[in-house]
Amino acid sequence: MTERLHDSRRLRISYGMRYLALIIALIASPLTAQQVPENAAEMQMSFVPVVKQAAPAVVNIYAKTIREVRKTPLQSDPFFERFFRDPLSDRKPRVQNSLGSGVILSEDGIVVSNFHVVGMATEIRVVLNDRREFSARVLLGDEESDLAILKIDAPDDLPFLTLRSSDSVEVGELALAIGNPFGVGQTVSSGIVSGLARSGNSGGSGRGYYIQTDAPINPGNSGGALVDVAGRLIGINTSILSRSGGSNGIGFAIPADLVSAFVAQAQEGRSEFNRPWAGISGQPLDSDMASTLGFDRSGGIIISGLHPASPFLEAGLDVGDVILTVGGQPVNTPAEMVYRMSAIGLGAQADVSFSSQGAEKNVNVALIAAPEIPSRDEVTLPENSAFPGLKLARINPAVLAELNLPLEVEGVAVMDTGAYAARAGLREGDVILALNGTNLIHPNTAVELLAGRVRQIEMTVQRGAQRISMRFRG
Structure with a gap:
């Protein structure tokens, strides 16, 4: 009986020592010293160490934009202005305030945010987590990717x-979204990475390739950080998929690889993001198309057109080939391919795999900017012409990329309509194919045909895939 009591006492002492050792270990654990958790057990305890590490680098952004009051065409006309004058149009330009978030990427003040937050702002204030405030300026912005690089x-x-x-x-993977939703101050929400390679327009002004997360993202989170459990930035929160305007658990973040390419170009002194130019047109190869064309599998992008100056053409690809990977990563949509090329960056060589006539091949493709060959030779029509202020340019690869025109289009591109051509129905990005029966190749021809007082103008215009005939009387 005495031996059993001694055994029971030794067992209680043993358990007690184990609990004491566990308490001491928890007190002395590096985790309590604000270290990033290293395993699932530590992560279940708390996200506090990750937040304390990452949150100071996430800032609140307050942007002020001055917007001009837009006049109707009749209000801009010297004769009709007095008849259609709107007293409200005489007021001062409207001041629009917006708020969002940003992420500091270097100790000298490089900050990334969304273009729709700061891209058009005339005044930007950045507020740090410790309440310090600094003014900021935009170094580089791009509406298509919805990214902007700031310097404070x-x-x-x-x-x-x-x-x-x-x-x-x-x-x-577990992920944390840090930002300033609804202007209430910095908040943190948690979730997982719920999808990859999401392309298309998810909302907002960005079009491209995204990381999807179910970490709640709300208005004001735009430009904030999506971080992993080690506190590293994996994406910039940009938009949500919602019918109500609030988070429904589907948010989108711009991948960190593209952010890195933006920072590199901003540090080189560029004010606009310069994407590598492919010079190809194509579409996703789905199962129906693969079956029709005799391919043994779907996936990839089938080439339907190649510009004569395309680096892909120079590398040996041709119409009908299927691009499978770029930089070792699969590409299944044009947006995904543009993202892969942009993330690799200008001046580099991209390893491209493609299928051609049943054989899979690998080539290196030079990532170049859209060339300005031949020169665009921009001209602006003078005051004594039929459309004063109309700016025209010869079409070259750079103009094609800038206006997102079809590769095969020929003519003269409208770069700026001016007041009169806009009232006549022309738009920026239109291509004037012919004037009064004369096919246009160079803008100087248009200057000659529209000089002085022209009684009648017949114009053939291509707008996207649509061809339009216009007639004007002088």
Whole structure:
């Protein structure tokens, strides 16, 4: 009986020592010293260490934009202005305030945010997590990708986040979204990476390739950070998929690899993002098309057109070939291919695999900017012409890329309509194919045909896939 009591006492002491050792270990654990959790058990305890590491580098952004009051064409006309004058149009330009978030990427004040937050702003204030405020200026902005790179004038001791390659991100990973939703102050929400390679227009002004997350993202989170459990930036929160305007668990973030390419160009002194130019047109190869064309599998992008100056043509690809991967990563939509090329960057060589006549091949393709060959030779029609202020350019690869025109289009591109041509129905991005029966190749021809007082003008215009005939009387 005495031996059993001794055994029971030894067992209680043993358990007690184990609990004491566990308490001491928890107290002395590096995790309580605000270290990033390293395994699932530590993550279940708390996200506090990750937030304390990442949150100081996420900032609130307050942007002010001055918008001019738009006049109707009749209000701009010297004769009709007095009849159609609107007293409200005489008021001062409207001031529009917006708020969003941003992420500091270097200790000297490089900040990334969304273009729709700061792209058109005339005044930008950045508020840090410790309540310090700084003015900021836009170094580089791009509406299509919905990214903007800012520079704040601050001491070189700022907290910043490191970038993690977004190609290493996997569905199911834990993720935290940090930002300033609804202007209530910095908040943190958690979730997982719920999808990859989401392309198309998810909402907002961005069009491209996204990481999908179910971490709640709300208005004001735009430009904020999507971080992994190590506190590294994997994406910039940009938009949500919602019918009500609130989070429904489907949010989109711009991958960190594209952010890195933007930062590199901003540090080179560029004010506009310069994408590599493919010079091809194509479409996703779905199962029906693959079956019709005799391919053994779907996936990839089938080439339907190649510009004579295309680097893909120079590398040996041809119409009917199917591009499978770019930079070792699969591409299944044109938006995904543009993203892959942009993330690799100008001046590099991209490893491209493609299928041609049943054989799979690999080539290196030079990533170049759309060339200005031949020269665009922009001209602006003078005051004594039929459409004063109309700016025209000869079409070259750079103009094709700038206006997103079809590769095969020929004519003269409308770069700016001016007041009179806009009232006549022309739009920026239109291509004037012919004037009074004369086919246009160079803008100087249009200047000659529209000089002085022209009694009648017959114009053939291509707008997207539509061809329009216009007639005007002088």
